[in-house]
Amino acid sequence: MADEPSPPIPRDLHCEYEERAFRHCTRCGETLEDDQGGFQISKAYKKGECVMEYALCDHCRIAMMEEFSQESKKRLSDYQHENVDLHRGLHHCSVCGVARSEEGMDDFVITGICEGVHLIHSIMVCGKCGDGIQELISVKTRDTWRRFVDENFPGPPSEGEYPEIEEVPSPHAIPVFTTQG
Ligand SMILES: [Zn+2]
Numbered sequence: 001m002a003d004e005p006s007p008p009i010p011r012d013l014h015c016e017y018e019e020r021a022f023r024h025c026t027r028c029g030e031t032l033e034d035d036q037g038g039f040q041i042s043k044a045y046k047k048g049e050c051v052m053e054y055a056l057c058d059h060c061r062i063a064m065m066e067e068f069s070q071e072s073k074k075r076l077s078d079y080q081h082e083n084v085d086l087h088r089g090l091h092h093c094s095v096c097g098v099a100r101s102e103e104g105m106d107d108f109v110i111t112g113i114c115e116g117v118h119l120i121h122s123i124m125v126c127g128k129c130g131d132g133i134q135e136l137i138s139v140k141t142r143d144t145w146r147r148f149v150d151e152n153f154p155g156p157p158s159e160g161e162y163p164e165i166e167e168v169p170s171p172h173a174i175p176v177f178t179t180q181g
C-alpha cells in the first residue's frame with residue numbers, strides 16, 4: 001500500500017465554493033499547481049456541513065507556522081508524536097480513530113497535503129480531539145489564526161453563518177504536518 005503512486009486529490013478535498021479542485025492559495029493567490037513543496041487543503045465541518053475551507057501554498061503554510069509561538073509549536077509537536085497517527089487517511093480520526101461514518105460524527109476537520117493534482121498525505125481530526133488540540137495552543141497563536149481568518153474570509157459573515165469561528169478546530173491542522181519529509 002505504502003508504495004502505491006499518489007492518488008489524485010479526492011472530491012472530499014475539493015473547494016465547495018467553486019465545486020472543483022482548489023486552484024489558488026487562499027492567503028496569497030498563488031497558483032497551486034505550480035507550487036513546489038506541497039500545498040495544504042483544509043476543510044472544517046460542523047453538523048456535517050463545510051463551514052470553512054482553505055488552501056495554503058507551501059510558502060504561506062510555512063509563514064503561518066513561523067508566526068505560531070515556540071511554545072505552541074513544541075506542544076503540538078509533542079502531542080503529534082504521542083497521539084497522532086498520520087496514516088489513517090480522511091475517514092478515521094488521526095487521534096482517536098473514530099470513523100467519520102459513525103453516527104453523530106458531524107464535526108471534524110479534514111486536511112490534505114497535495115502536490116500538483118496528487119494527494120500526498122491526508123488526515124482527519126474529529127471535533128472532540130480538535131477541541132483538545134486547540135487547548136494546547138497559546139493565545140498568541142490563536143490570534144495568528146484569527147488574523148488569517150479575518151483577512152481571508154471577508155466579513156462580516158451573516159449571523160450564524162460561521163458559528164463560533166474562533167473555535168473551529170483548524171489551527172492544529174497546520175502544525176500536524178510540520179514534519180514533512
Ligand atoms: Zn500562498
Ligand SMILES: [Zn+2]
Nearest residue numbers: 093096126129
Ligand atoms: Zn478523534
